Amino acid sequence: MDNSGGAGRKRGSIAVAVLVTAAIASGCATPAEESGGQGGSGVGVGKEGGEGQGRKIDGAAGALLSPAEKARRERAAAQQAQAARAAAARRWGLVQVPLTAPAPPKVKPRITARQGFEVDGQVEEGLPPVFTTVPVKDRVVFLTIDDGAEKDPELLRMMDELKIPYSSFLSDYLVKEDYGYFKKMQDKGVALHNHTLNHRYLPGLSYSQQKHEICGQQSNIEKHYGKRPPLFRPPYGNYNKDTLVAAKSCGVKAVPLWAAEAFPDRMEWREWDKDLHPGDIVLTHFRGPDDWKGSMPDMIRRVMKTITAKGYAVAKLEDYV
Ligand SMILES: [Zn+2]
Numbered sequence: 001m002d003n004s005g006g007a008g009r010k011r012g013s014i015a016v017a018v019l020v021t022a023a024i025a026s027g028c029a030t031p032a033e034e035s036g037g038q039g040g041s042g043v044g045v046g047k048e049g050g051e052g053q054g055r056k057i058d059g060a061a062g063a064l065l066s067p068a069e070k071a072r073r074e075r076a077a078a079q080q081a082q083a084a085r086a087a088a089a090r091r092w093g094l095v096q097v098p099l100t101a102p103a104p105p106k107v108k109p110r111i112t113a114r115q116g117f118e119v120d121g122q123v124e125e126g127l128p129p130v131f132t133t134v135p136v137k138d139r140v141v142f143l144t145i146d147d148g149a150e151k152d153p154e155l156l157r158m159m160d161e162l163k164i165p166y167s168s169f170l171s172d173y174l175v176k177e178d179y180g181y182f183k184k185m186q187d188k189g190v191a192l193h194n195h196t197l198n199h200r201y202l203p204g205l206s207y208s209q210q211k212h213e214i215c216g217q218q219s220n221i222e223k224h225y226g227k228r229p230p231l232f233r234p235p236y237g238n239y240n241k242d243t244l245v246a247a248k249s250c251g252v253k254a255v256p257l258w259a260a261e262a263f264p265d266r267m268e269w270r271e272w273d274k275d276l277h278p279g280d281i282v283l284t285h286f287r288g289p290d291d292w293k294g295s296m297p298d299m300i301r302r303v304m305k306t307i308t309a310k311g312y313a314v315a316k317l318e319d320y321v
Helices: 004-011 013-026 050-064 067-091 153-162 179-187 207-225 241-249 296-309
Strands: 140-147 167-170 191-194 260-262 267-269 281-285 313-315
Touching: 067 153, 153 179, 153 296, 167 179, 179 191, 179 207, 191 207, 207 241, 260 296, 267 296, 281 296, 296 313
Parallel strands: 140 167, 140 281, 140 313, 167 191, 260 281
Antiparallel strands: 260 267
8 A cells, every 4th residue: 555656656647546545545655765855955035925014014004094994905915915926826837826715714613533534432532533624615725745855945935925825744754854944834834743753654553652653753843843733644644543542642633634635747536526625635745856756846836726726725724723
């Protein structure tokens, strides 16, 4: 199962159909494949875009303005932000301008384990729910990027300029090559979550080994980035009850898996309709041309083409979970 991604890439599209279900379990490449990308010391610390600046001006003067004038300025700021995004989309070669997500909900939706993804004692023991889609009505999806092998400064610039939110699930054995890269990511507003210390197949480990892998990474992320992550994703999407008990013991609130997986040349789907649905979580990886058919920007262009064409906006996972 773990090698199915590699096989799929070599055999091309014929294999894709066969791998639709296999891909669900694979999620990530094998550790051997993942260790390929060497870290670059990134630059890409850009200034805030026009949107942020516009809002700042409004905020300072807002108290003195009439409601009508305030509304007019807000519309102007929104138009300016959209124009900036359209320009960024042209610069980065996107087929369509990404859609803007609606305002986040005032109250986060109640998330329960997906049917068939529960473990014994799931509800009774208050274990963190495992799910693939956030229960929302809005046409939004969530972008999540795993592991940490490829450390491409272009990705940071691209996502910042396009104002596309995403969340990272980090494995320390890759991230430790360059903690600074992910600090820059965090400084741009990206939440950094737990994907274990060493990307092991967790159901093959004892409880205490799992706890080390999960809780060790909680502490590690706190040490390097100042925050214990509320979200955890098990490598390959594989887990058992021990995984969830261990995760809960060190502060994990929820375990988001994914409904679709993005590559630079294709999408792979969990659901039989091979489509996006409101609240779907999209998985992809920090990988480069050595690992798959393109760069990180190539992958983003490909996934955004699908998301935008289907009428979805990318929203920030932490606004909902
Ligand atoms: Zn992974």
